[in-house]
Amino acid sequence: MADIYIVNTCTVTNMADRKSRQMLHRARKRNPDAVVVAVGCYVQADKEKLLKDGGIDLLIGNNKKRDLVNILEEYLAGREEKTEQNTAVIDIGKTREYENMQLRRTGEHTRAYIKIQDGCNQFCSYCIIPHVRGRVRSRRKEEILSEVKALAENGYQEVVLTGIHLSSYGVDFSQEEKQAQGMEEESGLLSIIKSIHEVQGIERIRVGSLEPGIVTEEWAKQLVQLPKFCPHFHLSLQSGCDATLKRMNRRYTTSEYYEKVELLRRIFQNPAITTDVIVGFPGETEEEFSITQAFLEKIRFYEMHVFKYSPRKGTPAAGMEQQIPEEKKADRSDRLLEMGRQFSKEYRSLWIGNQVEVLFEEEKMIEGKAYQVGYTRQYVRVAKRTDISLANVMDRVRVTDFLTEDIVV
Template sequence: MENRKKVAFYTLGCKLNFSETSTIARNFQDEGFDRVDFEEVADMYVINTCSVTENADKQFKQIVKKAMKLNDKAFVAAVGCYAQLKPEELAAVDGVDLVLGATEKFKITDYINDLSKNDMGEVHSCEIEEADFYVGSYSIGDRTRAFLKVQDGCDYKCTYCTIPLARGISRSDALENVLKNAYKISQQGIKEIVLTGVNIGDYGKGEFGNKKHEHTFLDLVKALDEVEGIERLRISSIEPNLLKNETIEFVSKSRTFVPHFHIPLQSGSNEILGKMKRRYQREVYVDRVNKIREVMPNACIGVDVIVGFPGETDEHFLETYNFLNELDISYLHVFTYSERDNTEAATMENVVPMNVRSKRSKMLRGLSVKKRRAFYESQIGTNHTVLFEGENKEGYIHGFTENYVKVKTPWNPELVNTLHEINLTRIDEDGSVRMEFLNVEA
C-alpha cells in the first residue's frame, strides 16, 4: 500500500471548475491515487485553469512554480478552459508535462503512464466542435455546500467572452442524472447544493447531442425541490432573459430553493449591451428585479457588471452607475474588462485606458459596499435560518442565512454544518452580522 501515488489539485476560476476538479479527483482515487492538499509533496499536480480574467493566466505560472518547489520531479498536468484555448502556451511553461483540452480532461487518468517528466509538455486538445458530449460533475469538499453541475457550454456570442471557445456548445445533463447526483450529495450529510453551469437558464438543451429542450430550467428546479434529504438549493448565476417569472414564483414558494439570485447585467447602458451582444436591454433587468422584490421582499440579488468595455464613455459609465444605484439590489461583482484573443471586442475601437478602467472599477466596488450594507441593515431584527461553515476565524464561526447574509457568532465546533433559527441583531465592524439563537439547544 505504501506505493500508492499522491495527487494534488489546484482550481482557478468558477464554481463549475470546482465541481469538475472534484469529479476528476474521484477518478484518480478510483485508480488508486491518494488525494493530498496542494501544499503537500505529491507525485502529480493537476491544475484546472480558467480563461476569464487576465490574472488567471499569470497565476498559472506561479502555481506551476509552487508545485515544482514542493517536488521538482512531480508530474504536472494542466486542464480546463485556458488549456483548451492556449494549449501550446501552457505546454511551454517550465515544468508542465501534460495539457488536456475540453474533451480530454475527464479522461486524464488514461493519459498517465509512469509519471516520468517530459522534456516538453505533451498536448492533447480537440477542436472545440468535438466537445459535444456531457460529463456530469459535483464537488464534495467543503462539508456545508456542494456545487452541482447541470449544464456546460454556451451558444451565446457575447463579444467579450471566450467561454464558447473554451467549453463548446450548450449542452445539459439528463434530468434523472442530475437528480441522482443531488441525492448522492444529500447522502453525504451536505446541507446545501449550489446549481452551476456556464448558462444554466439554458438547461435542457442538447441532452443527447440535439438542440431540442428535453426539459426546461423550471422542470429542473421543480424536480430538485422534491429530492429527499436536501435542506437548501441555491441558483448560482442565471441570465436575466432566461430567468422566467414562473421560476421566480416557484422559488418564492419552494421547500428548498433559497431567496438568492445572481443575475449578470454587465452594463446599465443599452448601447453598450448592444455592443456586447447581450440578449436583453436594461428594461428586462428592471422587470426581473421588480418581480423578485414583489414575491420575495427579503431576497438577496447579486449583479455582475463589466467596466471599461471598448467604447464605454464617461456618460455610459454614469448611466450604469446611476442605474445600479437606483436599483434595489444587494451586492455587485465588478469585472474590469480585459482583452481576450479571438473575441470580437478585442478588435473594437475606442479602447478605454487602463487607469480609467480601474477608476471606474473602484467606484462600482464602493457602490457594492454601500449596497451590501443597506441590504444587511434592512435585515436587522428579522428571523432567518443560518447554515454554519467549518472554519474557526479568529475565534468566530461564520455562516450564511438563506438570503445570503453573512453572520458570525463565537466559535463552537458543534455548530459546524448545522442549521439554526436566528435573529439578526446588529452589523459588526467587519461587515458581518451578529445574531441571537432562537432555538434553545444552541
Template sequence: MDKNKNLPAFAIHTLGCKVNTYESDAMAGALRRAGFREVAFSEPADVYIINTCTVTNIADKKSRQMLHRARKQNPEALVVAAGCYVDAALQNPQMQAVLRDSAIDLLVPNRDKGRIAELIAERLFGGGESREQKGQGQDGLFVTELDGHTRAFVKVQDGCNQFCSYCIIPYVRGRILSRPVEDCVAEIRNLAQQGVREVVLTGIHLSSYGKDLLQHKTSGGTAGPEARKSDDIMNGGDAPLLQLIRAVQEIPELRRIRLGSLEPRLMSPEFVQALSAMEKVCPHFHLSLQSGCGETLRRMNRHYTPEEYRQSCETLRRYYDHPAITTDVIVGFPGETEEEFAESRRFAEEMGFYEMHVFKYSRRAGTRADRMEGQVPETVKEERSREMIRLSEEMSRSFRESFLGKEVEFLCEEEVEIGGETYGQGFTREYVRCLKKGRGFQKNELVRGAASEIFKEKAVYESLILR
C-alpha cells in the same frame, strides 16, 4: 501487480470560475479513488495539476506562471496543464507556444478531465509519451465526496451559445451540454447523504440548461411544445431548469438550493412563480448585468436591455418579500464614455443590489471586443472600478442593515474564534453571513436569533451578529 499501490502525491491549483472549482473537486476525487494522495500545492508533490483559465489575457498569464511555479517546485514532477487555457492553445495558432512550453508534461483539455487519473497513471507507469491527449465527447466528471462541507457546487451544464463580444468561452468550452436530470440528482443525493445540506447548481450558462436535451428529443421525433427556436431562453413554467430543480428539491436530506449565475431574460412571471413555490430554493439570485447602459450592452452583445433587466428584478420582488439580488458589472468596456459609465452606475444604484462583483474590462485576444476601437486607459478603468466598488459596499451594507432587529435563521457551518470569543458561523437563505456567540454549535444545525449589529472583520467580511 496493482499499479495504483503506493502511487505518488498530487496537488491541484485552480484558476477561474465555479465550474472549474467543481471540476477540480471531481478530478481530485478521481485521483484519490485511484489511490493517489492529495497534498497542498505548496508542498512537494510528484504530480502538479494546474486547472487553468483563459477568460482574459491576465488569466492566461496567471496560468502560465502557476505552471512554471510547479515546475520550479519539483523539476522531477509531472506537470499537468488542464482546462480552458489548453483548449484555447489547441485551437488558436497564435497560442501554439503553449503546446511547446517545457514546463508542461501533459496537456488535458476540458473534455478529458474525466479521464485524468487514467492519463496520469499512463504517463507515470508506462505507455503514453504524448503530451496531448486525443479523447472525445463528454467530460464524465462527478464529485463523490466533499470532506464534510455544508455547501457543494455541482455542475449541471457546460458550454455557451451566447457569444458575448468580450468572452472566449464559447470557443473554448464549446456549445451547450447539459447533464441529464437523473445524473445530477444521483450526484447531489450522494453528497446530501454524506452531510451536504446546500447545493449550488452551477453552469457556464445555467439559463440554457436543458436546451440541448430538448433538441435531442425533438430530433428524435418528438414534436409539439418542445420544438422551440434554438436561441430561446426557456423561461416558462415548464423550463428544463425548473424540472431539474423540482427533482433536486425531492432529495430529503437537502435543505437549500441556490442557483448560479442566471440571465435576466429567464425571470418570466411564470418561471419566478414556479420557483417561489419550491421552499428549498433560496431567495438569492445572481442576475448577470455587466452594464446598466443599453449602448454598452449592445456592444457587449448581451441579449437584453436595461429595461428588461429592471423588469426581471421587479418580477423577483413581486414573488419574494426580500430577495437578495447580486450581479456582475464590467467597467471600462471598449467605447465606454463617462456618460455611459454614469448611466451604468445610476442603473446599478436603482436596482439596489445586495452585492455587485466589479470587474475592470480585461482584453482577451481572439474576441471581438479586443479588436474594438476606444479601448479605455487602465487609469480610467481603475477610477471607475473604485467608484462601483464604493457603491457596491454601500448597497451591501444597507441590505444587511435591513435585517437589524429582526429574527434571522442561519445554517451553521462551523465554530470560529474571533478576538478570543467562539461563535457559530453560517449563512442565511439570502447568503448573509451570521455569527452567534457561544459554544456547542453543530454543523448543519439551524440557528436562530435577533440580528443586533453588523460586525466588520478584517475590513472584508461584514456579518450580522445574532443575540
C-alpha cells in the same frame, strides 16, 4: 514536493494565461523530475504553444478531464515525450457530450456545488468561454439526482447548482430526451430544481449566475412555492447602459433587466439580487459610465462584483478601438465598489429585528470572542456568539445588529 502536479488552468483573460503558465513552471521548478500536467481551458485555447513548452509533460483539454487517471497511467508506463498524439485535446466546438463527473464529498464547506451544465452559445464580445468550453451541454437529470442523493447521504443540506450558462440548462436536449426526463412542460432549470426538492436531507437549493431572460412571472411563481429554494438571484448585468450592452453583445436591455428585478421583488419577499458589472469596457465614455451608475442606484443590489475590463486576445472586444486606460478603469471600479458597500449595508439592515434561518458553517474569532458563522437563505452572513461548534446545524436566530461590515449578529 510532489511526484505529479496537475494544474487546472484558466484562460478567461490574458492575465489568466500568464498565471497558468507561471503555475506550471513553478511546479516544474519545485521538482524537476515530476510529471507536470496542464488541464482545462488554457490547454484548450493554446495547445500549440504548450506543446512547445518543455516544462510541461501532458496536456489534457476540456471534456477529457475524466480520462486523467488513464492518461497519466499510460504516460507513466511509457514515460514518453509529449506529442500531438498523446495530447488529449478535442475539437470542443463540435462535441455534444456532457462530461459527467460525480462528486460525493467536498472540502470543508457545508454547501456542495453541483455542476449541471457546460458550454455557452452566447458569444459576448469580451468572452473566450464559448471557444474553449464549446456549445451548451446539459447533464442528465438522473445523473444530477444520483449526485445530490449521495451528497445528502453524506450530510450536505445545501446544494448550489452551477454551470457556464445555467439559464440554458436543458436547451440541448431533444424533444424525446426532455419527455423522458419529464421536462417538456417547463424550463429545464425549473424542472431540475423541482426534482432536487424531493430529495430527502436536502434543505436548501441555491442557483448560480442567471441571465435575466430566464425570469418570467410563471417561473418565479412556481419557484416561490418551493420552500427549499433560496431566494438569492445572481443576475449578470455587466453594464447599466444600453449602448455598452450592445457592444458587449449582451442580449437584453436595461429596461428588460429592470422589469425582471421588479418581478422578482414582487413575487419573493426581500429576495437577494446580486450581480456582476464590468467597468472600462472599450468605448465606455464618462457619460455611459454615469448611465450605469444611475441604473445601479435605481436597482440597489445586495452585492455587486465589479471587474475592470481585461482584454482577452481572440475576442472581438480586444480589437475594439477606444480601449480605456487602466487608471480610469481603477477609478470607475473604486466608485462602484463604494456604492456597492452602501447598497449591501442597506440590504443587510433590512434583516435587523427579524428571525432568520441560518445554516452554520464555521467558527470565527472576532475581537477575541468565538462566533459560529453561517448564511441565511438570502446569503446574508450571520454570527452567533457561542464556543460550541454549530457546523452544518440549521437554526433560527433573531438578528439584532451589525457585528462587522459584512456580518450581522
